[in-house]
Amino acid sequence: MTLTGIDADEDEAATLAAATVYVCITCRRPDDPEDGPRPGLALARATAQAAQGTGVAVCQVQCLANCSRPCSAAMRCDGAWAYVFGGLEPDRDAPALIEGARLLARAQDGILPWRGRPEILKRGLIARMPPIGFEEERE
């Protein structure tokens, strides 16, 4: 059976809806004032804006514990590995986070592909974690 265009669009939207980007809203860089507006919050707002119409969910969190390399964000998708990124800039990297989440949602093997991944999601990679139900590697 061939999907109609509408069916395919709905299928795509359903897949991407399972992708969530978590943005730390307490992150600040070493030079940022402690009592000023948090760049993490600015990144969260920019990411939510970049997500509009994509089906990717954006969720604000208090601290991803990556305080030495702000700003921080993570992404997860059902059945896929989860990723944490650091060194993000609020006025630059929101579109890369959404692009990464879309790539992850489409990845058949549940792994964020290296090829085509936005550069900041390569050099800013902090850690990854296997999906629930991941099976042990063989020695």
Added chain:
Amino acid sequence: MTLTGIDADEDEAATLAAATVYVCITCRRPDDPEDGPRPGLALARATAQAAQGTGVAVCQVQCLANCSRPCSAAMRCDGAWAYVFGGLEPDRDAPALIEGARLLARAQDGILPWRGRPEILKRGLIARMPPIGFEEERE
């Protein structure tokens, strides 16, 4: 209703069974030979041994992408935050990983408590990630 001792034990075992420690088996420290036995694998084996009889699952993984601060491990439990740790020593830190997983499994709020947490799981904290179904923080 008061649980009998046996029921309580079974309940405890069921809770802890949901906790999994993931150990990176490809981790090596800067001074380790590239083709020698990987300290990450030694840590994974020690952690599996330390887990015996506790109900905590230990799972070997290829790379947690925390390559700048080896050795690395992560832990997760149903409904709880997930954590990634680095700077672990194979011959020292396996019991701390199991103790941390037990603390996480018992945490009512899904957050690994700071008080009582093994020291290496404080200074070796790399990142954390909210559980699936986590609700957005309010601004």
